[in-house]
Structures are given as structure tokens and as C-alpha cells.
Amino acid sequence: MxxxxxxxxxxxxxxxxxxxxxxISHTACRSLYDNPRNVWDAEMKAxxxxxxxxxxxxxxxxxxxxxxxxxxxxxxxxxxxxxxxSIGTDGKLSKTVMDDKARxxxxxxxxxxxxxxxxxxxxxxxxFNIVAAWDDIKRYxxxxxxxxxxxxxxxxxxxxxxxxxxxxxxxxxRLAAEVPPLRQMxxxxxxxxxxxYQV
Numbered sequence: 001m002x003x004x005x006x007x008x009x010x011x012x013x014x015x016x017x018x019x020x021x022x023x024i025s026h027t028a029c030r031s032l033y034d035n036p037r038n039v040w041d042a043e044m045k046a047x048x049x050x051x052x053x054x055x056x057x058x059x060x061x062x063x064x065x066x067x068x069x070x071x072x073x074x075x076x077x078x079x080x081x082x083x084x085x086s087i088g089t090d091g092k093l094s095k096t097v098m099d100d101k102a103r104x105x106x107x108x109x110x111x112x113x114x115x116x117x118x119x120x121x122x123x124x125x126x127x128f129n130i131v132a133a134w135d136d137i138k139r140y141x142x143x144x145x146x147x148x149x150x151x152x153x154x155x156x157x158x159x160x161x162x163x164x165x166x167x168x169x170x171x172x173x174r175l176a177a178e179v180p181p182l183r184q185m186x187x188x189x190x191x192x193x194x195x196x197y198q199v
Contacts, residue, residue, distance in 0.1 A: 003022060021052050023055070032075055053165050057091075077152075083164055083167075111125065144157050
């Protein structure tokens with residue numbers, strides 16, 4: 001269960017009822033920046049206490065620059081532990097092209113979200129969901145450099161771009177395999193999963 005986009009009460013009650021490992025795939029720390037799209041420490045800790053992972057997104061109206069991404073990831077690591085923090089970019093890997101077509105698409109995207117009442121405070125027709133200084137093909141290298149400067153070890157950095165999420169995903173896949181129709185999966189499927197994720 002992914003609790004991203006949930007309100008505080010929904011997240012708290014959902015985590016309390018969760019029977020499988022939960023995630024909050026893309027959010028930021030509300031104790032560092034008070035925005036309704038961000039999650040309070042209590043809910044982050046509750047997610048981690050069930051083995052879950054919190055992904056920090058790269059949206060300029062929530063974490064405006066690379067230093068803020070690192071600061072929010074550091075907060076989750078300090079609060080929940082290194083096994084419970086991940087990236088949560090909710091975006092693409094290539095550089096964002098800022099041309100008239102892209103601006104028109106962003107304007108339409110925002111207007112539809114605003115009309116539906118789901119736009120977060122700070123979103124806008126000209127606000128692209130990027131961290132500008134890291135908006136290139138080397139974005140994860142930039143992140144690794146920022147985390148390293150913040151004192152993260154190589155092992156801790158390797159967990160953040162996906163290792164922690166893969167652990168949770170495969171744990172839930174293994175549990176789901178006990179329920180039809182996944183029970184019918186080929187027996188050799190587990191041999192294809194790296195042992196590090198077979199928990």
C-alpha cells in the first residue's frame with residue numbers, strides 16, 4: 001500500500017491497519033516544510049516501524065533545490081533509519097525541455113489538477129516538477145554527491161536510489177505469491193530475484 005497523496009488522518013489510520021509492508025513513495029518532511037503534500041514525522045516513523053520506506057520527491061515547491069532534497073532525506077534517515085529512506089522523484093530521468101510545447105503541457109496539467117481540487121499549494125502553470133540544478137541525465141550522481149558530502153557511506157547511498165524500495169517490493173511480491181493467481185507463478189521466478197531482495 002502506497003500512502004502518497006493521503007491526508008494525515010488517512011495515512012495514520014491506514015498505516016495502523018496495514019498488514020503488509022507499506023510505503024510513502026513520494027513526499028517530503030512536513031516538520032521541515034509545512035505543506036499538505038508532505039508527511040509528519042509520526043506517520044513516517046509509523047511507516048518505518050512496519051518495515052516501510054519513505055521516498056523524498058524532487059518538486060521545486062516542496063524541496064526547491066538539491067540541498068533541500070539531501071536535507072529531507074537526511075531527516076528521514078535520522079528519524080527512521082537508513083533502511084527506510086529512498087528517492088521519490090515522481091518524474092522522468094532525462095533533462096526537461098523547456099519549450100513552448102512543454103510550457104503548454106504544464107499549463108494544461110496544472111489547470112486540470114486545480115479544477116479537480118488536487119493541486120498542492122505552490123503548484124502553478126509555470127512550475128515544472130524538477131530540481132533545476134539536478135535536471136540532467138546525471139541527477140542521481142548529483143544526489144550521490146550531495147549525500148556523500150552530508151556524511152552518508154557508500155552502502156547507505158546505494159540503498160537510497162532503489163535498494164530499500166526493492167526490498168519492500170519483493171517482500172510484498174513473495175507474500176502476494178501465496179494468494180491465487182500469483183500462486184501459479186513459475187517456480188524458477190525466485191531464482192531471478194537477487195538474494196539481497198529475497199527477504
